[in-house]
Amino acid sequence: MSRRALVGLTLLAALLGLLLLLSPGSPKQRADRPLFWAMLQGKSVDRLLLRFADGRQLAVVHRGDVWVRERSSTTVEPIRTAPVERLLRTLAFVESLRTIDEARPEIYGLARPTVEVVVGAASAAELLRFSVGSADASGDAAYLRFAGQVHVVAGELRQLLVEFPELILSRRLIEDIARARRIVWRAPGADDTTLLLIEGRWVLEQGEGRVLADPQAVRKLIDALTDERIVGGIDTPPIGANTGPWLVVDGEKQRLLSLRWISGCAAPAQGLLVEGPSNGKARRVCLDGASAAALAALKQRASWIARRPSALRAWQVRGLRFASATGGAVEFRRTGLVWKRTDGALISEERIAQFLEAMRGQRGELVAVGEWRSLASVELRLEDGQRLKWRFARLPSGRLALSRSAETAALLLADSPQVEPFLDPASYRIERVANFEPIATQRLSLQGSGCDLAFERKDRRWFVGDVALGRDAEHTVDALIEELARLSGRPLGVASLDAPLRLVLTQQRRDLVRDRRIIDEITLLIALQRCQLRGKVGVVAVSPNSCQRLKRSLKSLCREIGR
Numbered sequence: 001m002s003r004r005a006l007v008g009l010t011l012l013a014a015l016l017g018l019l020l021l022l023s024p025g026s027p028k029q030r031a032d033r034p035l036f037w038a039m040l041q042g043k044s045v046d047r048l049l050l051r052f053a054d055g056r057q058l059a060v061v062h063r064g065d066v067w068v069r070e071r072s073s074t075t076v077e078p079i080r081t082a083p084v085e086r087l088l089r090t091l092a093f094v095e096s097l098r099t100i101d102e103a104r105p106e107i108y109g110l111a112r113p114t115v116e117v118v119v120g121a122a123s124a125a126e127l128l129r130f131s132v133g134s135a136d137a138s139g140d141a142a143y144l145r146f147a148g149q150v151h152v153v154a155g156e157l158r159q160l161l162v163e164f165p166e167l168i169l170s171r172r173l174i175e176d177i178a179r180a181r182r183i184v185w186r187a188p189g190a191d192d193t194t195l196l197l198i199e200g201r202w203v204l205e206q207g208e209g210r211v212l213a214d215p216q217a218v219r220k221l222i223d224a225l226t227d228e229r230i231v232g233g234i235d236t237p238p239i240g241a242n243t244g245p246w247l248v249v250d251g252e253k254q255r256l257l258s259l260r261w262i263s264g265c266a267a268p269a270q271g272l273l274v275e276g277p278s279n280g281k282a283r284r285v286c287l288d289g290a291s292a293a294a295l296a297a298l299k300q301r302a303s304w305i306a307r308r309p310s311a312l313r314a315w316q317v318r319g320l321r322f323a324s325a326t327g328g329a330v331e332f333r334r335t336g337l338v339w340k341r342t343d344g345a346l347i348s349e350e351r352i353a354q355f356l357e358a359m360r361g362q363r364g365e366l367v368a369v370g371e372w373r374s375l376a377s378v379e380l381r382l383e384d385g386q387r388l389k390w391r392f393a394r395l396p397s398g399r400l401a402l403s404r405s406a407e408t409a410a411l412l413l414a415d416s417p418q419v420e421p422f423l424d425p426a427s428y429r430i431e432r433v434a435n436f437e438p439i440a441t442q443r444l445s446l447q448g449s450g451c452d453l454a455f456e457r458k459d460r461r462w463f464v465g466d467v468a469l470g471r472d473a474e475h476t477v478d479a480l481i482e483e484l485a486r487l488s489g490r491p492l493g494v495a496s497l498d499a500p501l502r503l504v505l506t507q508q509r510r511d512l513v514r515d516r517r518i519i520d521e522i523t524l525l526i527a528l529q530r531c532q533l534r535g536k537v538g539v540v541a542v543s544p545n546s547c548q549r550l551k552r553s554l555k556s557l558c559r560e561i562g563r
């Protein structure tokens with residue numbers, strides 16, 4: 001070995017030795033299993049005892065189906081279960097990152113531990129006991145003493161134990177706001193503002209009827225109540241404490257919250273004092289005021305009314321029923337991906353999507369229902385089985401208005417011309433431009449628009465004259481024929497096409513009765529500029545999407561073969 005290599009190895013060994021001297025103890029091999037796995041495996045933990053360095057002691061026990069805080073042998077207090085379960089999961093999987101042989105308690109904060117933990121079960125007084133000291137310099141790890149050894153563990157365990165008393169004793173104003181089904185704001189000298197959750201949608205009670213509530217406004221209120229925290233208390237209610245508004249939150253069968261908002265907290269930032277029953281007793285607490293703005297908005301009843309009539313998408317709707325003012329009705333139904341009328345006529349799915357898109361784009365002002373001329377009603381059958389009914393009417397001003405069933409107010413639509421064309425059920429019917437079997441097509445010719453091509457199928461291959469097409473070109477021809485077979489649209493009656501492209505398809509099929517060959521020739525005149533075609537049913541306006549696909553296929557054929 002060279003002298004330079006020997007010097008390098010000597011320096012490396014010295015550096016490693018220095019690092020070991022500077023580290024608190026010598027490292028050992030990392031354990032293969034979690035630290036407390038053997039003590040907790042298969043055991044049912046029903047008791048936790050935490051002793052803190054400042055003298056506090058916290059005991060939580062499992063009784064029945066809940067965890068409670070044990071204050072004495074006869075007194076318990078309900079607590080939040082989630083933090084207890086989180087602590088137990090953390091204990092079950094905590095790992096020793098390394099162990100320290102020469103433990104000096106004063107260095108690791110273990111002479112007076114931050115917290116000592118005792119874990120017990122019904123079958124044994126004590127399953128596990130350990131102490132947690134200080135965190136390391138990085139804060140990502142902490143020192144733990146267990147069974148006479150000091151271990152370095154992830155800092156998450158220490159953080160969870162330090163915060164545990166606050167976590168189990170929640171300071172939320174209301175824990176189960178998600179169970180709310182009725183929210184009432186009752187202010188002196190004003191009518192109640194009542195929000196109800198009916199069939200998954202929040203509605204606002206208004207007189208004897210109901211209107212759909214703005215979901216964003218309701219969501220804002222619920223989020224604010226969820227975030228509201230108790231930050232302090234007050235012993236004596238201020239003068240005028242009985243004049244504030246009430247907030248009532250009800251669940252399906254029980255009252256969740258009943259509170260009166262009054263001023264009187266010391267810190268202006270807290271801003272609100274709440275007085276109401278809790279376990280049969282009145283409590284007076286100061287809040288951090290997170291819900292002040294949202295609750296103040298409850299005074300403005302109009303701000304809670306939904307100004308958008310719909311947020312539905314086409315995939316959510318399974319059926320539509322149009323009823324005219326004269327009493328006639330037409331019903332559409334979706335089976336799989338196909339829409340049909342009750343008489344079997346095809347219905348345009350794209351037009352239904354356009355109708356719902358037009359409704360989503362509306363936003364208008366609320367007006368009282370008075371004298372109006374009913375135009376039509378549309379009943380929507382949704383994917384989840386619910387039904388929604390829209391009534392469209394013409395106001396004396398000529399504007400179009402919309403109301404829902406059981407509502408006493410109407411929404412004046414902002415853009416009536418965008419919606420009115422969709423109220424005619426006849427406009428949803430579509431016709432096939434041509435009726436033929438793609439697989440039975442023997443010849444296809446294109447003439448016009450600078451493209452003059454003729455294709456013929458021989459022995460399952462496509463030819464142009466005597467030249468067989470490549471696989472890509474054959475695929476393009478088949479795709480074009482498939483697209484032509486699917487083409488459908490709204491009949492336009494008699495109309496002319498300017499500079500059309502002429503497609504002639506010749507079919508050869510077997511007549512099963514006479515057992516002879518029959519040749520059908522179908523001629524399509526296409527004006528791609530306006531997405532219109534003339535076939536056996538006359539001129540038909542096809543959808544823009546179908547038109548674009550047809551354009552791409554024709555351009556591809558002319559580019560690949562007509563060059």
